[in-house]
Amino acid sequence: xxxxxxxxxxxxxxxxxxxxxxxxxxxxxxxxxxxxxxxxxxxxxxxxxxxxxxxxxxxxxxxxxxxxxxxxxxxxxxxxxxxxxxxxxxxxxxxxxxxxxxxxxxxxxxxxxxxxxxxxxxxxxxxxxxxxxxxxxxxxxxxxxxxxxxxxxxxxxxxxxxxxxxxxxxxxxxxxxxxxxxxxxxxxxxxxxxxxxxxxxxxxxxxxxxxxxxxxxxxxxxxxxxxxxxxxxxxxxxxxxxxxxxxxxxxxxxxxxxxxxxxxxxxxxxxxxxxxxxxxxxxxxxxxxxxxxxxxxxxxxxxxxxxxxxxxxxxxxxxxxxxxxxxxxxxxxxxxxxxxxxxxxxxxxxxxxxxxxxxxxxxxxxxxxxxxxxxxxxxxxxx
Numbered sequence: 206x207x208x209x210x211x212x213x214x215x216x217x218x219x220x221x222x223x224x225x226x227x228x229x230x231x232x233x234x235x236x237x238x239x240x241x242x243x244x245x246x247x248x249x250x251x252x253x254x255x256x257x258x259x260x261x262x263x264x265x266x267x268x269x270x271x272x273x274x275x276x277x278x279x280x281x282x283x284x285x286x287x288x289x290x291x292x293x294x295x296x297x298x299x300x301x302x303x304x305x306x307x308x309x310x311x312x313x314x315x316x317x318x319x320x321x322x323x324x325x326x327x328x329x330x331x332x333x334x335x336x337x338x339x340x341x342x343x344x345x346x347x348x349x350x351x352x353x354x355x356x357x358x359x360x361x362x363x364x365x366x367x368x369x370x371x372x373x374x375x376x377x378x379x380x381x382x383x384x385x386x387x388x389x390x391x392x393x394x395x396x397x398x399x400x401x402x403x404x405x406x407x408x409x410x411x412x413x414x415x416x417x418x419x420x421x422x423x424x425x426x427x428x429x430x431x432x433x434x435x436x437x438x439x440x441x442x443x444x445x446x447x448x449x450x451x452x453x454x455x456x457x458x459x460x461x462x463x464x465x466x467x468x469x470x471x472x473x474x475x476x477x478x479x480x481x482x483x484x485x486x487x488x489x490x491x492x493x494x495x496x497x498x499x500x501x502x503x504x505x506x507x508x509x510x511x512x513x514x515x516x517x518x519x520x521x522x523x524x525x526x527x528x529x530x531x532x533x534x535x536x537x538x539x540x541x542x543x544x545x546x547x548x549x550x551x552x553x554x555x556x557x558x559x560x561x562x563x564x565x566x567x568x569x570x571x572x573x574x575x576x577x578x579x580x581x582x583x584x585x586x587x588x
Contacts, residue, residue: 206220206221206230206231206232206233207232207233207269208233211233211234211235211237211254212254213250213253213254214250214253214254214256214257215257217232217254217257217258217261218257218260218261221257221258221261221263222261229264230261230263230264231263231264231265231266231267232258232263232265232266232267233266233267233268233269234251234254234255234258234266234267234268235268235269235270235273235276236250236251236268236276236277236278236288236292237250237251238275238276239275239276239277239287239288240275244287245375245376247277247288248288248291248350248376248377249330249375249377251288251291251292251295252291252295252328252330252350252377255295255299256299256304256317256328259299259302259303259304259319260304262304268292274286276288277289278292290350290351290352291350291351293352294348294350294351294352294379295350298319298326298328298379299319299326299328301321302319302320302321302324302325302326303319303320303321304317304318304319305318305319305320305325305385305388305392306318306392308388308391308392309391309487309488309489310337310339310488311337311338311339311472311486311488312331312335312336312337312338312373313331313335314329314330314331314335314337314373315329315330315331316328316329318383318385318388320383320385323385324381325342325382325383325384325385325388326379326380326381326383327341327379327380327383328377328378328379329371329373329377329378329379329380330373330374330375330376330377330378331373331374331375332375334372334373334374334375335372335373336370336371336372336373337370337371337372337373338360338362338368338369338370339368339369339485339486340362340366340367340368340369340387340484340485340486341369341380341382341383341384341387342382342383342384342387343382343384344382345357345359345369345380345381345382345383346380346381346382347371347378347379347380347381348378348379348381349376349377349378349379350376350377350378350379355371355378355380356371356372357369357370357371357380358370358371362486364474366476366484366485367484386418386419386420386483387483387485389418390416390417390418390419390475390485390487391485391487393414393415393416393418393451394413394414394415394416394473394487394489395413395414395489396411396412396413396414396489396491397412397413397414397453398410398411398412398491399490399491399492400491400492400494400495400496401434401458401460401491401492401493401494401495402460402495402580403460403464403466403493403494403495403580403581403582403583408457408459409457409458409460410455410456410457410458411429411440411455411456411458411491412453412454412455412456413427413453413454413455413456413473414451414452414453415427415444415446415451415452415453415454416449416450416451416452417446417447417448417449417450417477417479418448418449419448419477419479419480419483420448420479420480421448421479421480422445422446422447422448422479423444423445423446423448423477423478423479423483424443424444424445424446424477424478425443425444425475425476425477425478425483426441426442426443426444426474426476427441427442427444427454427456427473427474427475427476428440428441428473428474428476429441429456429458429471429472429473430471430472430473430474431469431470431471431472431491433461433464433465433469434460434461434464434469434471434491434493435458435459435460435461436459436460436461436462437459440456440457440458440459442454442456442457444477446477460493462581462583463570463572463583464493464583465493465583465584465585466493466494466499466500466582466583466584467492467493467494467584468490468491468492469490469491469492469493470488470489470490471488471489471490471491472486472487472488473486473487473488473489474486475487494582496521497520497521497522498518498519498520498521498522498526498575498580498582499518499519499521500516500517500518500519500528500544500573500582500584501516501517501519502514502515502516502571502584502586503515504586504587504588506562506588507557509561509562510559510560510561510562511557511558511559511560512557512558512560512588513555513556513557514532514542514555514556514557514558514586515553515554515555516544516553516554516555516556517551517552517553518544518547518551518552518553518554519550519551520547520548520549520550520551520552521549522549523549524549525546525547525548525549526544526546526547526575527543527544527545527546527547527575527576527577528543528544528573528574528575528576528582529541529543529573529574529576530542530543530544530571530572530573530574531571531572531573532558532560532569532570532571533569533570533571533572534560534567534569534588535567535568535569537560537561540558540559540560542556542558544556544573560588567587567588568585568586568587568588569585569586569588570583570584570585571583571584571585571586
């Protein structure tokens with residue numbers, strides 16, 4: 206594959222996905238021209254295209270003319286250009302390693318993992334600066350795209366287990382020493398139940414899909430931590446996990462009566478004993494509400510005593526729905542109103558509530574109970 210201008214990472218994935226698996230593929234991977242793009246854009250583009258090439262097992266990739274001065278690899282007099290060291294860092298880090306996907310990190314940083322003969326690395330960056338804290342292995346070290354050392358801090362988590370802390374920015378970095386046993390465990394750990402019922406008093410559980418990728422049978426605990434979702438902030442169960450056998454485990458949970466409808470980030474603390482003790486956390490999201498009825502709120506102050514609430518009701522059921530709602534402003538008695546007979550589809554309703562103006566904007570708790578079902582949807586809205 207060769208093209209001018211160069212194919213983007215997304216275009217490379219599209220064309221490579223359509224090729225015959227028995228075909229050897231060579232790809233032209235010239236850096237973007239320095240005359241049109243800044244250095245960060247050129248490095249990120251090159252990084253993402255190299256990842257796509259490894260993901261689809263391209264046989265080889267070449268800079269077609271490294272002495273083209275606009276590529277900034279080598280100049281005509283054979284001196285080093287500003288793209289040569291980033292190219293070298295990427296090639297030596299991932300060139301001979303196989304691609305193993307990514308994991309979900311607490312700060313949401315983009316990451317890709319590569320490994321060969323048990324030696325694994327992670328490419329890592331984030332558009333907005335964030336400090337990532339997670340257990341990635343023992344003896345983790347890092348370099349930036351120029352080959353300079355990156356500070357990787359060994360810390361103890363709030364629950365007393367070892368973790369690493371590293372600052373990520375828009376510039377890619379390489380972390381070495383990644384534990385592939387933990388990576389594989391994280392990747393195979395999934396929520397079979399992502400949507401949770403918000404009905405009052407309903408007993409329910411989260412179904413977890415777990416496969417023990419460690420070298421021995423593992424015993425220990427799995428603790429789901431979700432202060433915004435669970436009564437008491439957590440749910441726990443004991444597990445015994447044979448090696449490489451996919452299992453479904455049901456984790457009983459109790460939902461807070463004031464938990465907000467919508468998405469909640471959950472942390473699953475894994476404490477297992479196999480060939481050695483393992484302590485790490487996995488991050489997944491669950492949604493409170495089954496998605497058949499969704500309410501979206503906006504508030505507008507009309508005068509010093511009245512606030513107008515606008516609610517967009519998305520009703521995916523076949524029947525009209527009604528809600529009995531209570532608005533709990535901080536430090537004040539609640540205001541009560543109804544959402545009445547919202548038909549299937551999308552509909553907009555407005556209601557005005559008495560709410561004297563305070564000195565500062567505040568967040569109010571809104572509790573809506575569906576009439577006739579006991580389902581409760583909680584929201585927090587800015588006034």
